[in-house]
Structures are given as C-alpha cells and as structure tokens.
Amino acid sequence: MKKICSAAILLAAFASAHAENFTFAYTFGDSQAITGSLSGHLNGDLVENVSNVHINFNGTDFTGSLTGASWDASTHNWNSAAGAIVSTVAGKNNFIFADANPQTNYNDINNYFYFVTSSDAKIGNQAYALNCNGNCTDLAFDQPTNNASWSLVAAPVPEPGSAAMLIAGLGVAGAVARRRRQA
Amino acid sequence: MLKTTLISSAVAGAVLALSAPAHAATAPVTVRGVVSGTWFTPPVIANSPAASAASSTVASVFQSVKVCIDANDNGVCDAGETSTLTKADGSFLLATRTPGALVAEVSATSLNGGHPAGQRMVLRAAADQVSAALINPLVPAKVAISPLTTEVVRLMEEDRISFESAKNNLAIRLNVTSDTVLADMTGAGADLLKESVILSNRFAFAAKMVDRRDVSPAALAADPGATGPAITMKEAHQAAMNLEGIPRYDHVFMIVLENKATSSIKNSVYAPRINAYLNAGNQFTSYYATGNPSEPNRLAIAAGDDFGITDDSAFNCYPSGTAAANAIEDLPLPPGVNACNNNTNHNIKSRPNLFNALTSKGMSWRVYSESKNPGGDWRKDGSADATITAPDNLYTANEPVGAIGTPGLKVRLAGALYAAKHNGSVFFQNVRSSPEFLKNNRTLGGGQWDAALAAVAPAGWNVDQFGDDLQSGDVGQINILEPDQCDDMHGVTLVGTLPGSSTTKPASDCSGSPLIYRGDKYTDYLIKKIQASPLWNNPQKRVAIVMMFDEGTATSGFNSCCGWNTSGTPAALGPLVRNADGSVSVEAVTNYKQGNKGHGTSIFGVLNNQPGAPKGVVDSDAYSHISLVRTLQDMFQLADPADDWSYMNRSKYSQKFIAANILNLPEYAGSADAHFDAVRPMNHGYVIPAGYVQKNGYPTIKQVGPDADQRNGWALK
Numbered sequence: 001m002k003k004i005c006s007a008a009i010l011l012a013a014f015a016s017a018h019a020e021n022f023t024f025a026y027t028f029g030d031s032q033a034i035t036g037s038l039s040g041h042l043n044g045d046l047v048e049n050v051s052n053v054h055i056n057f058n059g060t061d062f063t064g065s066l067t068g069a070s071w072d073a074s075t076h077n078w079n080s081a082a083g084a085i086v087s088t089v090a091g092k093n094n095f096i097f098a099d100a101n102p103q104t105n106y107n108d109i110n111n112y113f114y115f116v117t118s119s120d121a122k123i124g125n126q127a128y129a130l131n132c133n134g135n136c137t138d139l140a141f142d143q144p145t146n147n148a149s150w151s152l153v154a155a156p157v158p159e160p161g162s163a164a165m166l167i168a169g170l171g172v173a174g175a176v177a178r179r180r181r182q183a
Numbered sequence: 184m185l186k187t188t189l190i191s192s193a194v195a196g197a198v199l200a201l202s203a204p205a206h207a208a209t210a211p212v213t214v215r216g217v218v219s220g221t222w223f224t225p226p227v228i229a230n231s232p233a234a235s236a237a238s239s240t241v242a243s244v245f246q247s248v249k250v251c252i253d254a255n256d257n258g259v260c261d262a263g264e265t266s267t268l269t270k271a272d273g274s275f276l277l278a279t280r281t282p283g284a285l286v287a288e289v290s291a292t293s294l295n296g297g298h299p300a301g302q303r304m305v306l307r308a309a310a311d312q313v314s315a316a317l318i319n320p321l322v323p324a325k326v327a328i329s330p331l332t333t334e335v336v337r338l339m340e341e342d343r344i345s346f347e348s349a350k351n352n353l354a355i356r357l358n359v360t361s362d363t364v365l366a367d368m369t370g371a372g373a374d375l376l377k378e379s380v381i382l383s384n385r386f387a388f389a390a391k392m393v394d395r396r397d398v399s400p401a402a403l404a405a406d407p408g409a410t411g412p413a414i415t416m417k418e419a420h421q422a423a424m425n426l427e428g429i430p431r432y433d434h435v436f437m438i439v440l441e442n443k444a445t446s447s448i449k450n451s452v453y454a455p456r457i458n459a460y461l462n463a464g465n466q467f468t469s470y471y472a473t474g475n476p477s478e479p480n481r482l483a484i485a486a487g488d489d490f491g492i493t494d495d496s497a498f499n500c501y502p503s504g505t506a507a508a509n510a511i512e513d514l515p516l517p518p519g520v521n522a523c524n525n526n527t528n529h530n531i532k533s534r535p536n537l538f539n540a541l542t543s544k545g546m547s548w549r550v551y552s553e554s555k556n557p558g559g560d561w562r563k564d565g566s567a568d569a570t571i572t573a574p575d576n577l578y579t580a581n582e583p584v585g586a587i588g589t590p591g592l593k594v595r596l597a598g599a600l601y602a603a604k605h606n607g608s609v610f611f612q613n614v615r616s617s618p619e620f621l622k623n624n625r626t627l628g629g630g631q632w633d634a635a636l637a638a639v640a641p642a643g644w645n646v647d648q649f650g651d652d653l654q655s656g657d658v659g660q661i662n663i664l665e666p667d668q669c670d671d672m673h674g675v676t677l678v679g680t681l682p683g684s685s686t687t688k689p690a691s692d693c694s695g696s697p698l699i700y701r702g703d704k705y706t707d708y709l710i711k712k713i714q715a716s717p718l719w720n721n722p723q724k725r726v727a728i729v730m731m732f733d734e735g736t737a738t739s740g741f742n743s744c745c746g747w748n749t750s751g752t753p754a755a756l757g758p759l760v761r762n763a764d765g766s767v768s769v770e771a772v773t774n775y776k777q778g779n780k781g782h783g784t785s786i787f788g789v790l791n792n793q794p795g796a797p798k799g800v801v802d803s804d805a806y807s808h809i810s811l812v813r814t815l816q817d818m819f820q821l822a823d824p825a826d827d828w829s830y831m832n833r834s835k836y837s838q839k840f841i842a843a844n845i846l847n848l849p850e851y852a853g854s855a856d857a858h859f860d861a862v863r864p865m866n867h868g869y870v871i872p873a874g875y876v877q878k879n880g881y882p883t884i885k886q887v888g889p890d891a892d893q894r895n896g897w898a899l900k
Contacts, residue, residue: 076318076319077319078319078321096321098321102321106210106320106321107209107210107320109210109211109321110211112321114321122318123318123319123322126322128213128321128322128323130211130213130278132211132278132280135265136211136265136278136279136280137265137278139213139276139278140276141213141215141276141323
C-alpha cells in the first residue's frame with residue numbers, strides 16, 4: 001500500500017513538472033482585452049495538447065469548460081477534431097475556444113474567443129471575442145488581427161506548489177528505500 | 184461531404200434563427216458592418232455664372248448612428264432592442280440571440296462623412312441580408328446598411344417579394360450586380376452614387392413624415408378624414424415614393440409639340456399614330472395651356488408660371504431702365520443678338536424652376552432639340568442656311584396627305600427650325616449661368632437635315648446625342664424633347680430649289696394638314712426610338728413618355744384653368760411668396776395680369792414601360808402646365824405635399840392653399856368654380872360630381888358627371 005501511494009505521488013509530481021502552463025493575452029484594436037491561461041506542451045512555437053483553458057474578457061471570466069477547435073479553410077467551418085492551433089507567434093494562431101463544441105454544439109455556446117489566421121478568403125485574419133452571458137454586449141472584433149498585441153508565454157516554473165510536491169515525493173521515495181534496505 | 188453537410192446545416196440553423204422566435208438554444212449571431220451612403224454637396228444656384236457651381240457627390244460613412252437589431256421588425260429602434268453606435272469609421276458590431284432586420288437611425292447629431300447629417304433618416308437591411316452574409320454561426324456577418332439596402336427592404340414590403348427578388352430587381356434597375364447593391368458605397372460608380380442621393384432624400388422625407396406625425400395612409404384610405412393613427416416608419420418609406428398619388432419614375436421623356444387644339448389631333452386622319460398611342464396609353468382630356476404664344480407656355484412647363492410674359496421675345500429682353508434688376512449676366516450675348524427692350528422682363532432671375540430643383544436634389548435634366556445649327560448657341564434661334572439642304576419629303580397616294588412632295592427638290596435649312604422660345608431652360612438666368620446649361624442642352628436626331636448637318640458639323644458635334652444617350656442611359660430624370668418647327672407641327676416657311684434652278688418652291692409638309700402628318704410621324708419616330716432603348720426595356724426602370732402640346736388654339740370660353748381665375752376680375756396679382764420671417768407678400772411682376780390667359784385644351788397622353796400599369800385611363804379632370812409642374816415635383820420629390828409653400832411659383836395654388844390665403848388672393852374671391860381654378864397633381868384623385876358640366880368638351884359635347892373610373896394615369900401598377 002505504501003508503495004502504491006508513493007508511486008502515485010511521484011507520478012503526480014512528474015506529470016506536473018512536464019505539463020507546461022502558459023499565459024496569453026490579446027488586445028483588440030479598440031483596447032478591449034483578453035487574458036487567459038492554458039496548459040500544453042511547447043513544441044517549437046506551437047503549443048501541443050492544449051488543455052485547461054481559461055479566458056478572461058474585459059475582466060470577466062468565460063464560463064464553462066472551454067473546447068478548442070481550428071478553422072478549416074476547405075470546409076469554412078470549425079474543426080474540433082483537429083483541435084486548436086495555438087502559437088507564440090500570432091500569425092500562426094488558428095483557434096477558437098468556446099464553452100461548447102463550436103463545430104457541433106454552437107447553439108449551446110455562451111462565450112467564445114477566436115484568433116484565426118487563414119488563407120480562406122471568407123474569414124482571413126480575424127479575432128473575435130463574445131461573452132453572451134446576459135445581453136451579448138461584451139464583444140470585440142479585429143480584422144486584421146492585432147498581432148503585435150498577442151503574447152503567449154510560459155507561466156513561471158517551477159511553481160512553488162509543484163516544487164514542494166516534487167521534493168516531498170523524492171523524500172518519501174528515499175525514506176521507503178532506506179526502510180527496505182534496513183529491513 | 185460530411186463536413187460540408189455539417190456546415191450547411193450549421194449556417195442553415197443560424198439562418199433559421201434569424202427568422203424564428205428567440206429561444207434559449209440559439210447561437211448568438213453577430214453582425215459587423217458599416218452604415219454607408221453618400222455626401223451630397225448641392226450646386227450653388229446663382230444668377231451669376233461666377234458664383235454658380237455644380238454639385239458633387241462622394242461615398243461616405245455615417246458616424247454616431249444608432250444601429251439596432253429590429254427584433255419586432257417595425258423599422259425603428261425600440262427600447263430594449265440590442266443597439267450600438269457607429270464608430271468614426273462608420274462601423275458597428277452587434278450580437279444577439281434574437282436576430283432580425285437591422286435598422287440604422289441617422290439623427291440630427293449623427294455625422295455623414297464627418298459633416299453634420301442635418302436630417303434624420305432611417306436606413307435598413309433585411310434579416311435575409313444578414314443571413315446571406317453569415318458564413319458560420321460563430322463568425323460575425325459582414326453587412327452594409329445603406330440607402331440601397333433600405334430600398335431592397337422597401338421593395339420587399341411594397342411588392343411582397345423575397346429578399347432575393349428585391350435585391351436582383353434593384354440590381355437590374357441600376358445595371359449592377361446584386362452584390363454591389365448590398366455593398367457599402369465605397370468605390371461606387373456615379374449612377375449608384377446618384378441613386379443613393381435620391382433614395383437618401385426620399386428616406387429623409389419619410390422620417391420627416393413620421394416625426395411630424397402625418398396620418399397613416401392606411402387610415403386615410405379607409406377614411407379620408409382620419410386624424411390618426413400616425414404614420415409608421417415602414418409606411419413612410421412607401422409613402423415617400425408616392426407623393427400626392429404620383430409614383431417615383433426614373434425618367435420622363437416629354438415630347439412637346441406645338442399649337443394644336445384637341446380637335447385638331449383627336450381622331451384626326453393626319454395623326455393616326457398619336458391617336459393610336461393615346462388609345463393604347465392614358466389620356467388627360469382636359470389639359471389646358473396657360474398662355475399664348477409659345478414662350479409663356481414653355482416657361483409654365485418649366486416652372487409653373489409665365490412670369491407675365493405674353494410674347495416670344497428673346498431671353499435678353501426686359502423693360503428699359505430695369506437693367507439693375509434684369510441685366511443679362513451670362514455675357515457675352517450670342518453673336519447676332521442685340522440688346523432688347525420689352526414691356527415684360529424675359530430674363531427670369533432667382534425664380535425656382537424644375538431644372539435647378541432637380542440638380543439641387545442630385546438629379547438631372549436634359550433639353551434635346553432638333554435641327555440645331557452645329558456649334559450654335561442654345562440661347563439663339565437657329566439660322567437659315569441655303570447651303571444645308573435635304574430632299575423634300577415625299578408621300579404616296581395612299582397616305583392621308585395624298586401624293587405630295589417634289590422629287591429632286593433640295594429643301595433649305597430654314598431659320599429658327601431650332602427656336603429658342605421653345606427651350607424653357609433659356610429663360611432662367613440661374614439656369615443659363617449654371618455649369619449644367621451647356622452640358623444638358625443636347626441634340627435630337629431624326630430630322631430632315633441630319634445628314635447635311637453632320638457633314639458640316641465641327642469635330643465632336645453629334646447631331647443625335649439623344650440617340651447615344653438612350654443607349655448609354657445618360658439621360659435626365661426630366662427630358663424635354665423639342666422637335667424642330669416642322670416636326671413639332673408649328674410650321675415655318677420651308678422652301679427648296681430644283682437642280683439647275685434658282686426658283687424656290689415650298690416644301691411638302693411644313694404647313695397645313697401635312698404639317699400635322701409630319702409631326703405625327705416624327706412623334707412616332709421618337710416614341711419607337713425610346714421604346715427600343717435599354718432604358719425602356721429594363722423592366723425595373725420606371726420610364727414614361729408624354730405626348731403633349733404647348734398650347735391649343737381656343738380664343739374664347741374657358742381657355743385656362745388651374746392656378747388662375749380666368750374671370751380676370753379683379754386683375755390677378757403677382758404670385759404669393761412667403762418671406763423669411765414667415766410673412767406673406769405679393770410679388771410685383773410687370774404685366775403679370777396678362778399672363779396665364781390660356782389657349783384652350785390640347786391632347787396630353789402618357790405611356791409607360793410597366794406592363795402591369797393601368798392602360799386606357801381617361802382622366803377628364805382639369806389640368807394645366809401648372810398642374811404638370813406640380814405633378815413632376817411630386818414625381819421627383821421636389822416638394823412636400825404637406826406644405827403648399829414648398830411648391831414652386833403658381834404650382835402651390837392648390838384649393839387648400841387658395842382657401843388658406845384668400846385674403847391675399849383677391850382674384851380668387853369671386854371664383855365660381857374653386858376646383859377648376861385651383862392647381863392639383865394629375866392623379867385623378869378628384870371625383871367629378873354628378874351633374875357637373877365640364878367647361879370644354881370634344882368635339883363639342885361637354886362631359887357631365889364623373890369619369891367612368893378613377894384609375895390614375897401615372898400609376899405604375
């Protein structure tokens with residue numbers, strides 16, 4: 001039992017150390033602001049396996065669990081299976097995050113933010129944020145996108161909690177090993 | 184394929200949401216757009232050429248305009264409807280779960296291209312326009328709201344047709360793609376900008392009707408005495424296209440012939456074609472001239488008054504000693520025209536007229552004249568030229584005039600075939616001084632001397648500009664067609680010589696009955712030419728042809744009506760004018776009491792290109808040139824029916840106006856027939872009372888009682 005517990009703690013500490021956290025920000029041309037965070041793995045300038053997305057628009061947090069998708073230039077629709085394409089380079093962004101699947105459940109959406117860079121003439125380079133909880137009065141639109149204002153950076157690591165957990169996990173593992181040897 | 188289906192159903196779902204009642208599970212729809220139109224700088228109308236300036240129009244965007252989702256589709260932004268204000272670039276962004284049509288309310292505090300908008304106006308875009316612009320439920324639809332998109336909505340409501348049909352119909356009318364109709368005005372061509380100005384004026388007038396709480400037309404239709412409810416914005420958008428029962432036309436071609444009473448034309452064997460057109464179209468059978476001779480009539484056709492002119496003297500004639508007031512300002516005078524004194528001023532200054540009224544509203548006019556000496560001055564009569572000849576017109580024995588004409592006779596170009604007295608634009612100083620005067624006076628082909636004139640014409644002179652303009656569409660809203668003095672049935676001395684002889688011999692057809700037959704044929708030529716044009720055959724353009732005479736020939740009885748008390752006792756005073764301080768005064772016009780004496784009735788026929796329009800209408804109510812001017816002001820929204828003072832010169836003299844101002848109109852105090860003596864638009868709105876005996880009749884039988892039906896001869900449907 002003790003072995004299982006210590007392994008789980010170790011795994012958690014390991015995993016936490018490798019799921020990088022990021023913060024991002026975007027300011028629309030009219031100065032309305034998006035800030036947020038997400039988790040994923042940075043490969044080059046792209047963030048892979050994006051999860052745990054949180055968005056704040058003009059000081060108000062988006063509600064619901066946010067689902068990612070990207071714009072499919074051939075079908076002129078969102079593709080949730082392809083997932084969001086998020087980059088540290090604004091010109092490579094192609095994502096939407098919404099509180100329901102934007103491809104299939106658009107009727108259930110209350111808030112969303114998209115930043116699309118596409119060769120599709122129907123959409124081109126656009127950023128749009130809408131919080132429709134209430135009167136749909138929080139909204140901002142850019143075309144072209146205000147790329148200079150986009151930032152996506154790794155969150156400060158290691159975070160204090162993660163480091164402590166890693167140290168604790170290593171300590172527990174060391175104690176278990178000593179006990180085994182003593183036994 | 185699967186994905187395509189998915190998207191289609193997604194957009195379709197959002198499209199459905201645009202027309203379906205709001206419910207919780209609908210995607211929020213976002214519209215991003217621009218409120219776009221035109222900024223029109225009116226012309227400077229002045230007597231001095233130096234002070235005159237042409238108008239200009241540029242595409243514009245509107246700032247600080249309230250844009251809303253018109254959830255209840257009533258044409259206005261109501262409290263609680265999602266709304267926003269347009270930004271400096273005219274753009275707006277709106278999102279809603281209860282989508283619908285869009286309304287843009289231009290207010291007095293809005294800006295149009297950075298200028299104070301000045302006048303309120305409501306512009307609209309159909310819910311279907313938003314749907315069509317929606318590429319995905321979550322991507323904002325890009326939509327322009329403009330006078331053209333507003334016209335699309337208005338057409339949908341007027342004709343109860345789909346968005347697609349209305350959009351396409353407007354595109355056809357304007358010769359552009361339907362996408363262009365829905366786009367913002369940036370980069371629009373001159374014709375589109377012009378249409379935007381015209382529509383803006385109409386929709387601004389609609390807002391004025393709403394703001395002053397005019398009575399609902401529906402209520403008035405049910406009860407002419409209704410005092411409410413007030414007109415709605417949607418009703419006003421329709422009403423603004425139909426003032427005093429006169430619908431908006433795009434173009435009117437007025438063929439003005441000369442000096443023939445009804446009895447000379449109606450059922451005449453010499454005028455078979457005109458009679459056929461009269462019977463195929465609509466007729467106004469009690470149409471009165473306002474004066475005698477031509478010139479006062481031509482002025483009345485152009486401005487609703489003759490200003491006291493009773494002769495055909497040239498434009499530069501005025502009473503001696505009045506140079507300070509009446510001097511010619513568009514100097515120099517044409518070569519060969521000398522200073523002239525006359526008891527009456529013929530250089531009409533500062534008076535409103537149809538020409539400037541049109542240009543002031545972004546529209547245009549043309550006077551097309553036939554057989555003009557190439558390069559000659561429009562202010563001066565044409566000159567005789569024995570070197571310009573054409574074969575005599577030959578007729579066969581089976582024609583009503585018989586076998587007349589002299590083979591080989593070379594008929595000389597006579598003097599005054601182009602007669603300046605027949606060109607109303609010549610007599611207004613502020614028209615002659617405008618940049619449009621030279622541009623809008625153009626040539627009319629089809630004449631006997633066309634080939635000879637073309638042979639001597641300077642480079643760039645087109646003897647038939649009218650023909651080219653019909654093909655290109657570069658015609659005016661009002662086009663006055665002036666045949667030469669043979670083709671208009673006036674008649675001049677026309678002679679020719681045979682080869683080898685210097686003895687002159689009269690031409691076959693510029694006098695007597697052949698003159699009527701000649702004019703009948705030329706009228707037919709013009710009508711066929713117009714009817715073969717792209718304009719006439721564009722089903723979405725509303726085009727009319729008028730056949731009329733400047734005057735009849737009656738010298739006794741009731742020779743004039745409508746804006747004049749024919750009794751002459753007491754003598755008529757000058758026209759009433761309202762001064763800047765609101766006071767009313769009588770303008771002193773020399774010799775005015777002699778004006779508008781009339782010259783009896785003549786035929787007046789209207790053809791239009793709308794297959795669904797009433798045909799065979801016979802309207803026997805009394806009308807005159809002054810009524811025609813009021814009608815044209817309604818047709819082109821040049822005046823406000825609620826304000827008689829807004830009508831030019833004597834065309835303001837409606838029965839209501841006369842009654843309201845009777846203390847200043849002593850000549851009407853003794854009117855025995857208030858309806859006959861007043862002005863009205865030619866809308867057939869008046870039902871002649873049973874037992875009423877008309878003042879004149881054809882041939883001598885005077886109609887008693889009302890017409891067989893009250894259909895409107897100008898109606899388009």
